Structures are given as structure tokens and as C-alpha cells.
Amino acid sequence: MTWETAAADLATRVTHRSSPWREAVARIPRHVFVPTWWVADSGRWSLYEPVSEARWYPAAYADRSLVTRVGDLHADQAGPDDHPSGKPTSSATLPSLVVSMFEHARIDDGDTLLDVGTGSGYGTALAAYRLGDAAVTSVDVDPYLVEAARDRLAMAGLRPRVETADATAPWRAEGRFDRIVATVSVRTVPAGWLSALRTGGRLVTTIAGTSLILTAEKRADGAAVGRVEWDRAGFMPARHGANYPADASRLLVTAQEIDGEDVTTSPYPAVDVANAWDLDSMLGLTAPGIEHAYRDEGDRRTAIMAHPDGSWARAVSTGEEATVVHQGGPRRLWDILDELRSYWLRHGELPARGARVLITPEGETRLARGKWRAVL
Template structure:
């Protein structure tokens, strides 16, 4: 099957009928932007080389899923067969349905100038170019190689947008109507985004370690006003170098084995917090910066660990429906999680979806829904 037929099928799966993004997806050769990628297997990350199996290449490229292109700073373009990279994904080609979803939230009109935050593979930038034309599209990424490769592949697809190599959270050499991010920022919105947007312009982004999709329109005072959409998305967070800072393994090892200064019987079953998007989002709002580790052991024991850079940690172990919680350090992290679950049971919902969002010119976010108020960003 020709790639154009597969791209048309992808567009039909990734967008609703009548979407202005259906035709751009249907005419964008996604396989050009992912000639190599990393596939997750039981044994770790396996390298996939498109030219080695064209049918598999096209099947992967024109399926509505994310293709990881870089792990821990090692790009698939530079890897030898058999390489087993370690670390977290640091770049990808986002699933096209989510790309279209974020662009839809940005309310991009035909005359809008757009900053695509997170060039990545270049695929999302190509979709924007297919809709708007090169002159209205700028992409930014901190990684020089990502931008170099994306530029070459964009040109192969017939596009030459402007591409900036810089920290997207720092000063921006750009001014325009829309900022659409396929990376997560935070906790605050970069002040440079608000400075770069024209009054009435819109930004759409997710907040680091949450599933919040935030849209906001630039106001006369230099801030922005909008809302948290009734939607969910998760993206890699922005970074300032080839890889993310290393995890504090010393504290994690303490949490794995420590007796704890405070040991109690848990009130709720052990939870894989990261996989429970609404719970993890609410937890990040009220107690930002907690790291998580979860293990479902062969003997049936479920273990969840929480750590924070201030030295706080918690470990919950569930055996035979009995939960024991160990906590140490200056704060009781597991208590925050209990607070979130208490709120959900008491109110039947968590309050952030649909919340009004007010953003100061410095990027601090205030969320409000009914009587619930929360601030995201430095206070």
C-alpha cells in the first residue's frame, strides 16, 4: 500500500469528520520523520530501522501512536543494532491524534503565526506547514541535532519553516498569535511566552507531571486568562541539555529499605500513582515535585514509593489486603496522597478539570472552580 493511502487512513482515525487537521495529516509523510525509532519490549528498548523492513516501517508510522526517537540522549539515528539504551525518553514523534488535539485547543486560524514548542522529529511542524504554509510556522527545540534532522526531513517533505535552537522556556526571538507546546512546562508558564504572544493570542500547553491541558489568551496587562480543558494529555517535560538530570538514587534506596520515622497502617490500597492520571495531577498541584516508583512483586506484594528533593520519602507495602506505610524526612508525602483520595471520595470528583485559569505576566497560574482555589508556580 502506498504511504498516501496509509496517511489518509491515519487522518481518518486521528481526526473527526470535518476537522481542519484531517487534510494536513493525510498529506504529511510521517515515515520521513521517523526513519529509525525505539520500540519498548520486555527486554528494554529495541532499535527499529525503517529501511530494514519497509512494511513494518509504514505500519508503525501510519498508526496513531507515539514513536520514541531518543532515549537518555541517544537518538535512534545514531544507534548501532543491538544497543540497549537506558534512561527516559527524551524525544519522540507524538501520536498524530494528540498533535491534532493540541492544535485544535490552540484555535489556530488560517492567518495565525504559530510557535511549535518542541520540534522533536519535525512531524508536528510539518502538519502545521501543510495547513498554514512555511512563513507562518516557527519551531523551537533545545537539541541542535533534533532541529538539524527535522530541517532536513521538512525540506524533503517540501517545507522550510523557521527553526530556533534554544531553551523554549527562556527568552524568545519570536512574536506571534499562537503557542502550541507538545512538551510540558512548569510549574509556571514561561514569562517569555506571555511576552512573545500578541494581545488576544493563545497558548496551549500541559503542565509538568500533570495531565492538565491548559489554554489561555493573552490579556492587555501582559498576563493571560483561560481554563483547564476537559481533556487529558501527557508530554515529556522541557529540558536544557541532551538528557534529564539524574534521579536521586540514594534517597530511593533509603525509601526501599528504610524503617521510617513514622509507620502507620494505610487507609487505602497501594496505588500506582503515575498510571492514575487524575490522582497524580491533583497530587502535583497540592505537593509539586514528588517522584514515584511502583513495583508489583512476584509474591503479590504491591509497593509504592514517593520521594522529594527536600529529603522526604514514603513507602507503602500491601500484603494480603493490609497496607503498611513508612515515612521519613521533613514531610509526610503519603499523607498528601491520602488527602487527594479523601477529597475524591468526599466530593465525587477532583476539581481541576474545567477550572478557570488566571496567569500573571510572570507565569504564575491560579486555578479556580467553585470554592476550590490552587496556585501553580512560585509563590
């Protein structure tokens, strides 16, 4: 198998025949952007170094994300004995999702694009191939990622502008871009993105802690209006430094055993919240920052929640018995979850997906659907 054959096969899988992105996917050598990566192996991260094209190409041209950085250690800079701890902090996003985000942006030939979250550089390469180098600016907070992406883009014959920058900070290029596409998630849309967007321009991002895709077009008054799409996507939160702030991981472990300040029962069974995408998204809007763990041991299911503010909950469902809930800390996290599940039963659905969006010039993001409202 040649890389050209693998790339053409990938293009067939992730684009339709008339897609303006098909040729870019078929012509960009994705393997150049992912020479090595991390894989989860028996509960720890291990380095994957392809030793031959026969191992490299099938993985590099699969439609899946490849984790390239865990904690503050990039796979390029690691050895076979390294096993970093922490969360993934950069990856090469699965190609179908990159294409989907660009399609949500409704990019036309001749548009200028701000690509937020360079990462491996693969998405930047697709955009530069289609639009031309001069039309694409890509930014990432990580200097190493920017340097590596520049080199790998050059290997692919591409030279878009790639800069080291915290894209959530004020942006100096006012009204410069027709489109902004972020492959990192944000809680609220940075005001700098609106100022960098031309009137009539369109932005696409995801709301941090959710699978919600937000699209909006800039008005003449500096605000932007749009919607939460029915589609789903998940991206790492935008970083502002080398790693993410401390989270609730330790409390998540502790909460598996300790007794709660409150011990109650719930009418609902324990649920794997992280994999219940709509429920997880509503919880992410309502109480952002919660970490989750879940165990299914046949007749016994345990769901655990923890927040950096010290709040935690553990719910255990055994057979047909009522779910027993232990909770502690300043907030009752399982009560918040049960309120959302009650809303779902009363109304037949959760309201976030499909909601209207208004982003003020200052970046406040307002969601509305029917009588439901949320301000981020």
C-alpha cells in the same frame, strides 16, 4: 501498502471528516520523520530499525508515540548494540494528540504559530502544510533535533522556520504570534510566551508532572485567562540542556527495602498513582517531582514514592489488612497523597480539571475552582 495509503488511513482514524487538519495528516509522510526509534524490550531500551516498508509503515502510521531519544542518545545516532539508560527525552508524539493540541489552540487559516518542542518535526510539518511555511516557527533546545527536523521537513517539501532555542527563556519577538502550542510541559507558563503572543492570541500547553491541558488567551494588560481543559494529555517536561537533572530513581529502588523513620497504617489501599491520572495530576500540583513505582503481586500490592529532596514512602496492601506505610526524609509523601484522597471522598472529585486559569505577565500561574486555589 504505499505511504500515501497509510497516511490517508491515519487521517481517517485521527480526524473527523470536516477537520481542517485531515488533509495535512493525509499528505504528510510521517515515516520520513521517524526512520528509527527506541522500544522498551524486557526492561531495557533497544533500537528499532525497520528493514522494509512492510515493517516501517504500519508502525510509523500507527496512532502512537515513538521514542526517538533516551537520555542523551538519539536513535539516529545509535547502533544495534546500544541500550541507553535513563528517561525518554524526545519522541514523535502520537498524531491524534498533536491534532488535539492544535484543535485546542483554535488555529484559523492565516494565523501565525509558535510550535514549542520541534521533536521529530512531524507536528511542525502538519502546521506548515496547513498554514504555510512563513506562518510557522518551531523551536527546540536540542541542536541535533533542529537540524534533523529541517532536513526532513525539506524532504517533505516544507521549509518553516526551525530554530535552536530554550523556549522557556525570554523571547525577543514581542507580539509576533497568534497562537502558541507547546508539546513539552512546563510547571509555569514562561513570561516570554506571553510577550511573544499577540493580544487576543491563544496558547496551549500542559502542566509538567500532570496530565492537565492549559489554554489561555492574552488580554490587553499582558495577562492571560483561560481554563484547565477536561481533556487529558501528557508530554515530557521542557529540557534546558542535553538531559534532565538528576531525579529520584536510585532512591526509588532503595525505598523498596529500607525501613521507614515513620511506620504507620493508612485507611486507603496502595494505588498505582502514575496511572491514576486525576490523582497523579493533583499530586503533581501539590508536590511536584515525585517518582513512582508499583507492583501488583495478586494479594499483595506495593506502591513506592520518592522525591529528589530525599523524601520517600512505601505502602503495602495485603488482602483486606490495613495498608502499612513506611516513610522517610524531610516530607511524608504518603500523607500528602492520603490528604488528596480524603479530599476526593469529601467532595466527590478533584478540583484541578476544569479550573479557571489566570497567568500574570510575569508568568505566575493561578488556578481556581470553587473554594480551591493553587499558585504555581
